[in-house]
Amino acid sequence: MSLIAPFRGLRPAAGRGAEVLAPPYDVLNTAEARERAAGKPWSFLHISKPEIDLPADTDPYSPTVYAKAAENLQKTIEAGLLIRDDAPCYYAYRLIMGEHQQTGLVAGASVADYDTNRIRKHEFTRPVKEDDRVNQIDAVNAQTGPVLLAYPDAPEVDQILAAAMQTAPALDVTADDGIQHTLWVIDDAQALAQLTNAFNAMHALYIADGHHRSAAASRIAKMRDNQQGSAYFLSVIFPAHQMKIFDYNRVIKDLHDLEPSQFLAAVEQNFQLEPSATPVKPAQPGEFGMYMDGQWFKLTLNADLMPNDDPVARLDVSRLARYLIEPVLGISDPRRDDRIDFVGGIRGLAGLEKRVDSGEMAVAFSLFATSMQDLMAVADNNDVMPPKSTWFEPKLADGVVSYVLD
Structure with missing residues (x-):
């Protein structure tokens, strides 16, 4: 099994990205999400924080919340806001925040390699947060929150991503916080094979952010016997040397x-x-x-x-x-x-x-600030960092690409 795999991404239709993209589900509380989604019927917050469409006293971990997420995702698809690529693709995803920019690869990352620690961790997870992601993924039959990963120096990968960026983007949105999110589809057979082979040659990938999402993906794969696409999980993988950790x-x-x-x-x-x-x-x-x-x-x-x-x-x-x-x-x-x-x-x-x-x-x-070298050394040593050791910016947006489990 490959370390990464292309997949049929579910993403905003042309010209609709600004209506869909939203902050990551875990950086806003319910009240903040309600405010941010006000007047935005297609904001991805209606899928990632669906309790905003239910009574204020609703338990955010209630089964009705996850059912609402599935309902809202289906409505968004039926309304034509989200489309799914016909064939498996990779995607180049660039973030620009002020003078800083970084470009990574959107891909399915192997659950098997996560389980054997080739995709390396540096944090403990909390059961209640893991359970939340398991229930959300299972209800919507998709991974909608990407795991942020880092790859060691790989000039060949950087070059393929740079070439993809010479084409017209499928999405180019500057969010309310001023961060620019740009996405390119990579569907050329040769480029797909080169990227897969280049990652297969790497000794490891490193989780930067998203330990609960990756742990939940592993549990979903076991629940589904690695069927229905559950053998991989949604990830955005950046070169470690481009990533920015704040104090x-x-x-x-x-x-x-x-x-x-x-x-x-x-x-x-x-x-x-x-x-x-x-x-x-x-x-x-x-x-x-x-x-x-x-x-x-x-x-x-x-x-x-x-x-x-x-x-x-x-x-x-x-x-x-x-x-x-x-x-x-x-x-x-x-x-x-x-x-x-x-x-x-x-x-x-x-x-x-x-x-x-x-x-x-x-x-x-x-x-x-903790350095990427520090993070990778801890992960390579199979150790765990103290809580709140890293703060990555810029943040990925939810809704850029989702991974449907079929």
């Missing part, structure tokens, strides 16, 4: 019964502490920003604590937890402790200041 910062509700002076003294046990007149955006591993009581500080981890060959322990998210958040602030399980929250770097350092200045949080920490 994923931390805010803490209290100082764990310490006075500010006691807290600062405890921090200085493991860090050099330097007040800063401006917000601190760390410039290298081992540097951190800290904001409390209207004051920024630059923290530098003591040099004797820096060397570490363990791919998880050498992450800055791990260092901050090990040498400050756990011993000083008493937070040992960030997955379950409600005293800690996480702020994506896309919100900037002002987002941290706002949480502290409002009185909601007592202290905030800015981190140096």
Whole structure:
């Protein structure tokens, strides 16, 4: 079985992409999705967040929600907003956000290779979120939320994608947030074979985002005995060197019964502490920003604590937890402790200041972003990152291409 396979994509009809494309289902809550879909009857949010079309007190995990998703998908197809390609294709998908751009391949990724860890993971999954994706995929008989994957350097793949981009796009939409989404169909037999062979030669692919979606796809394949197209799952695979990871910062509700002076003294046990007149955006591993009581500080981890060959322990998210958040602030399980929250770097350092200045949080920490090399090293070592270690931008849109399970 091939690592990837072309498929008959379900995608917006010509000129209808702007009506269909929507933010990923998991970046909006129900209230936000309701607002974003207002006045947009064909927004993909009606499929990915179908509770917005049901009474406000509806349990988002209710069977009626998944049934509504299936109904809304069928309505969108019948209205001609979504069309399905006649033959299996790959697709080139380009994202542009400001000065940054990246181009990847939309493909079916092998469930078997996911199960054997050739498609490598770096996060735990939560059963309730897995169950949600299983129920949604099963109800609509399609994978509508792509898994974001990365591939190691492969110039041949990059060249084929670049050639595809010389043709007329099938979709070109600039979303409300200013991110441009462009899609090209790759249906040339030679290009299809070259892409399949190039990926089959790779030792691994890496999940960047979408652990629950890929885990759900594996469960669906077992439920269906790998029939009805379930042996592959919807993915968009970008070259690792093009992908952009933002910092994923931390805010803490209290100082764990310490006075500010006691807290600062405890921090200085493991860090050099330097007040800063401006917000601190760390410039290298081992540097951190800290904001409390209207004051920024630059923290530098003591040099004797820096060397570490363990791919998880050498992450800055791990260092901050090990040498400050756990011993000083008493937070040992960030997955379950409600005293800690996480702020994506896309919100900037002002987002941290706002949480502290409002009185909601007592202290905030800015981190140096995890690198793709770090992510791949953790996955290659069959390890798991701490929660909220990576924040990828730009985000894929839902509705660009869906994978029907037949």
